[in-house]
Amino acid sequence: MPPLDVVCFGETLVDFLPAAPGQRVREVSAWHPCSGGSPANVAVGLARLGLRPAMLGVVGADEFGHFLRERLAAEGVDVSHLRQTPEARTGLVFISLDARGERSFTFFRTRSAEFLLGHADVDEAFVQDAKAVHCGSNSLQWPEARDAAVRILGLARDAGRIVCCDPNLRLHAWEDTSELKGLLARMLPLCTVVKLSEEEIGFVTGTEVPEEALARLAGMGVALPVVTLGDRGAVLLWKGERLHVPAPPVQAVDTTGAGDGFVAGLLHGLVRWYGSADALRGASGDELTVLAQFACEVGARVVERLGAVEGLPRAEALVQVMPVRSPASR
Structure with missing residues (x-):
C-alpha cells in the first residue's frame, strides 16, 4: 500500500443537514447525516482531489462512530487510527440556514469522544511516514489532548x-479562552503553514489588519502564513513578499466549510509539488500564488452546495483549473 500523504487530526463529528434549506433548526422536520469536523472535512477534500489522507482521532463506540468510520473510509480516508471509545459519545451538530441565509448551529458535543485524544493515540511512525500533518484546535480542550497534539506536530516538524x-476558532466552546491562546502559542510555532480567516486574526495575533497578522505569524516561525478574506480571496506571506489571490465569482449557497476546502486545495498542491518542508523552502512566490489560486477555486466550489462536505469537488471536476508545475521550477 502506498504511503500516506497527509495525517489529519482533531474533531470528527456528525453534521446533520436539513433536507431543504430555508428553515431554522427548530423548524426542520427531516435531517441528513454526513461526516463533519474541520480536519475530517479537509481529509475528505484531499481524498477527492486524489491524495491519500488519514484521520487520527477519537469517536464513540456508538452508531454515529461507526457511521463516521464508514463514511470516511468510503471517501478514501484511512481510518486505522480513528479510535472508537465506549467512554464517551460521538459529537453531533445540527446545521441549518434560515430564509435569510443565516446559519444556525445546535451542538451536542459536551464531553464528547473527540476530546479524548491522548498519548496512546500518538503513533510516531504513522505520523512521520506521511508527507504532511494537518490539525484544528476545537477538540483540544483537555490537557492530555493538547499535549498529544503538540507532540504530533513536533514529531512531524x-x-x-x-x-x-x-x-x-469556536471561542464559545471554551470556558476560558486564555487556555486556547496558550495552546496556540505552543502549536503555531511548530507549523509550516497556518491558515486563519479574517475574523480570527484579532484573537490569534492581536491585530485586525491581515498584512500585520501575516507578519506576526511569520514572527512566530510560520513559514507560510495565510489569511482568507471570504469573497475577496486570500493573502499570503512568503519570504517577506505579500501575495494576494482573488476568489472566483460564485453564487454562494452556504459558506460552511469554505475554509476547509481552501486548506484541502492548498495542501494538495504543497504535497504534490514539494512533499516536504525542506523542499517547500525552494518554492517561488509565483508557484505559491498558483497553488493559492487553486485553493480559492476549491473553496468556492464548496459554497455552491449546502453543507461542508457536499460541495468538496473531485479532481475530475477541476481538470481545467488543476495547477501544473513548470518543469523549469522543479
Whole structure:
C-alpha cells in the first residue's frame, strides 16, 4: 500500500443537514447525516482531489462512530487510527440556514469522544511516514489532548514534514479562552503553514489588519502564513513578499466549510509539488500564488452546495483549473 500523504487530526463529528434549506433548526422536520469536523472535512477534500489522507482521532463506540468510520473510509480516508471509545459519545451538530441565509448551529458535543485524544493515540511512525500533518484546535480542550497534539506536530516538524494548522476558532466552546491562546502559542510555532480567516486574526495575533497578522505569524516561525478574506480571496506571506489571490465569482449557497476546502486545495498542491518542508523552502512566490489560486477555486466550489462536505469537488471536476508545475521550477 502506498504511503500516506497527509495525517489529519482533531474533531470528527456528525453534521446533520436539513433536507431543504430555508428553515431554522427548530423548524426542520427531516435531517441528513454526513461526516463533519474541520480536519475530517479537509481529509475528505484531499481524498477527492486524489491524495491519500488519514484521520487520527477519537469517536464513540456508538452508531454515529461507526457511521463516521464508514463514511470516511468510503471517501478514501484511512481510518486505522480513528479510535472508537465506549467512554464517551460521538459529537453531533445540527446545521441549518434560515430564509435569510443565516446559519444556525445546535451542538451536542459536551464531553464528547473527540476530546479524548491522548498519548496512546500518538503513533510516531504513522505520523512521520506521511508527507504532511494537518490539525484544528476545537477538540483540544483537555490537557492530555493538547499535549498529544503538540507532540504530533513536533514529531512531524522534526521529520521535515509539512505541518499545517487551521485553528477554525469556536471561542464559545471554551470556558476560558486564555487556555486556547496558550495552546496556540505552543502549536503555531511548530507549523509550516497556518491558515486563519479574517475574523480570527484579532484573537490569534492581536491585530485586525491581515498584512500585520501575516507578519506576526511569520514572527512566530510560520513559514507560510495565510489569511482568507471570504469573497475577496486570500493573502499570503512568503519570504517577506505579500501575495494576494482573488476568489472566483460564485453564487454562494452556504459558506460552511469554505475554509476547509481552501486548506484541502492548498495542501494538495504543497504535497504534490514539494512533499516536504525542506523542499517547500525552494518554492517561488509565483508557484505559491498558483497553488493559492487553486485553493480559492476549491473553496468556492464548496459554497455552491449546502453543507461542508457536499460541495468538496473531485479532481475530475477541476481538470481545467488543476495547477501544473513548470518543469523549469522543479
